Amino acid sequence: MNRRKFISLSILSIIGVAGASILAFYDFDTLVFKILKHDLKRLSIEEKYFRKFAEEARKTNYWNRIMFNNKKKAFVFVFFFLPKVGLPYEFKYEQLRGRIVGDFLLATDFFVNKMDETREIKYIGLYDPYLRPCQNPFSNLNYEV
């Protein structure tokens, strides 16, 4: 095993252990709520929708269905509490965190209303192409270019 691989594996192991420890005290719904509340503070959304999204996602197995598995959840948990100082894999955390925020916004009327940041945002329901096909808000059906 080379040095780089050893360091990577060590970091991943620490993340795994830390993630498991945090999971024991903190549920994913709460984390989702905290992320949404922080990242969307400049938009006009009622907090109750953050909780509703987290609950609906859990009840419908949403995270597993989009392949946001427990490993990824643990990863987000750990990095959420770490200082952002340019750690390895930090960009991956930001991508996963962004997925949570993006999927929440897809469950609202924000994208349907062409990302108008001045409007009050309403919750519609989880984005599910099998329950509501043809709802991709960025497609040619919504944007004629």
Added chain:
Amino acid sequence: MQQDKYDLILVGTSFASSFFLKKFLENAPPSAKVLAIERGKLFSHSDRLKVKRGEMPPPAWQETYLSKSDKPWTFDPNFGGSSNCWAGCTPRFMPNDFKMNSTYGIGVDWPISYEDIDDYYYEVEDIMSISGPDVTPFPRKKSYPLPTHALSTVDRVMQKHYGELYISQPAARASRAVGNRGACCSSIVCDVCPVNSKFTIENTLKYLYEDPRVTLIDGSQAYALKIENNVAKSVMVRKAGKDLEFHAETIALGANPIFNSHILLNSGDTLDWTGAGLSDQVGTYAKVYLDDLENVGGSSLITANGYMFYDIPERNKYAGCLIESSQGFWSPYTRNEFGKWRKIALFKFIFEDLPQKQNRVSVSQDILKPNVVFNDISDYAKEGLKNLKSNVDKYFSVLPIERIEYDGYNQESEYHICGATQMSASSDDGVVDKNLVHHTYRNVLVLGSGTFPTITPANPTLTLSALSLMAATKYFGS
């Protein structure tokens, strides 16, 4: 042991078998007798939707092959095969893909040329009702059957600079309703299309298996051929724990490359290349964060294909790459920054590979389960990956880029099982001849992407389907 005699036995009901069957039936007399052997069942599109909606449990997973490698070889072992789970990407191969050795000194030349299958490409494109653009990097003489899908705003910038090297992806995701298929509405979940837009065997070619000349038996796994004096006499099948034997004049193996080669190995095939050279492509993603360009307006899952470093002079040193401009997975991707929510693009870079003889299929203790060994991709593909960043720097600078985030790892699979029964001019270098007839067993045809002697960056389905039409035409006459 059951004793029946058929003019033709087909193993499998996926693309390779179905296109072969279609051509055979067009010219076969009313008295023709065909047996199609399917290991799975018809798992209908409507039931697949129920699974996706959580209204029905998914079918139990079954181990179909043995392997110690992490690389998965994914396919759908049911009626219609992987047409049930493919994404419907149908670019043609480039003319140079067929002559890699004479053009670039890499790999081998195919024993056929682009021109040899050109007519069959058109035929498959018509049957699948492909949506595609008028201008393509590979030669075409007429328009695609359906109008092209819309490019996104990002794609339009790229196309403005690269013209025919950056096109709306030719796709079996119908841009207009056609036959039993709905119009693609960019739902981004193509493995099971919510509106049944993508071509599947079930929605377009199922009628072939209802033809009175055809008998379909399902839940039946073909595992060997009985060979006498280099002539295949019958197919051995396991159905519900019982062994059956079906006799035929001609046998066409249209399972995937792992099982086609396994059937041959179980039958005593000793050609050097039978089972050898199992391959796939190699893919990796990059997210491109854009300064002042919203990525909107695309009309399908993969909105475009880029060919800027696919067929370039450097292909004599490293693998060519096909670029896919993608809209996301399950849900469209977004950017978590105020005011920049959709100022982002996702690109996948798919590199070709060269068949490695040590990556192979072999027999195991279980006659129904092949053993799969996959050690590594070729150095040629690795070199292509090494040159990715420099090529992206060179060709993507036309976009207003803030930053690019590379995944930094390869996808576990491109889900394109290739090689292991490759075509060649001689039996020393492959398993089947240029018409997909086995070099030794001249009444056995081996179909599908297993016959590809080199593994191009482009998606294999259109080409393997065209090869099936060609093989049936050449073997039975038109």
